[in-house]
Amino acid sequence: xxxxxxxxxxxxxxxxxxxxxxxxxxxxxxxxxxxxxxxxxxxxxxxxxxxxxxxxxxxxxxxxxxxxxxxxxxxxxxxxxxxxxxxxxxxxxxxxxxxxxxxxxxxxxxxxxxxxxxxxxxxxxxxxxxxxxxxxxxxxxxxxxxxxxxxxxxxxxxxxxxxxxxxxxxxxxxxxxxxxxxxxxxxxxxxxxxxxxxx
Numbered sequence: 596x597x598x599x600x601x602x603x604x605x606x607x608x609x610x611x612x613x614x615x616x617x618x619x620x621x622x623x624x625x626x627x628x629x630x631x632x633x634x635x636x637x638x639x640x641x642x643x644x645x646x647x648x649x650x651x652x653x654x655x656x657x658x659x660x661x662x663x664x665x666x667x668x669x670x671x672x673x674x675x676x677x678x679x680x681x682x683x684x685x686x687x688x689x690x691x692x693x694x695x696x697x698x699x700x701x702x703x704x705x706x707x708x709x710x711x712x713x714x715x716x717x718x719x720x721x722x723x724x725x726x727x728x729x730x731x732x733x734x735x736x737x738x739x740x741x742x743x744x745x746x747x748x749x750x751x752x753x754x755x756x757x758x759x760x761x762x763x764x765x766x767x768x769x770x771x772x773x774x775x776x777x778x779x780x781x782x783x784x785x786x787x788x789x790x791x792x793x794x
Contacts, residue, residue: 602658610771635684735788743787
């Protein structure tokens with residue numbers, strides 16, 4: 596298969612690319628790195644990206660920014676960061692990708708454990724991740740030509756504990772290589788509308 600990975604240079608994206616590259620052709624996309632660059636928050640850039648790439652068999656998104664902070668100090672702009680990047684960025688990719696996927700192709704997005712297991716300072720992350728999962732469930736029943744869509748919801752990564760560990764005391768971390776298996780299951784499996792939890 597020909598697989599586009601948006602966020603391919605990130606911790607999860609690197610692991611997903613390593614897992615899928617054993618069997619498939621990978622097209623790496625980043626905001627500033629990779630074979631192609633695009634800001635997925637800008638649908639015009641997403642359209643230009645797929646026009647350059649052409650037809651593919653699967654699209655995986657492992658990118659998206661969020662703000663963490665105390666709710667009492669949160670601003671609308673800080674909430675908007677996650678809505679523009681992690682939510683609408685992934686929605687933009689799904690909207691455009693459906694036109695470029697071959698029959699039976701797949702879209703795999705990324706949410707996170709805080710959609711269901713909230714943490715202190717993570718209100719924006721809980722909101723955004725839950726919205727991504729809601730979009731996937733809704734989109735799954737409307738996609739045409741056998742195109743599938745799923746979402747992977749990982750816990751905090753072992754590789755990210757230095758940065759995010761203080762937000763996730765009491766959570767069992769997962770290795771990025773283990774999280775990558777859920778993306779493989781989504782891309783290479785047959786289900787749609789699923790939330791693959793790696794907790």
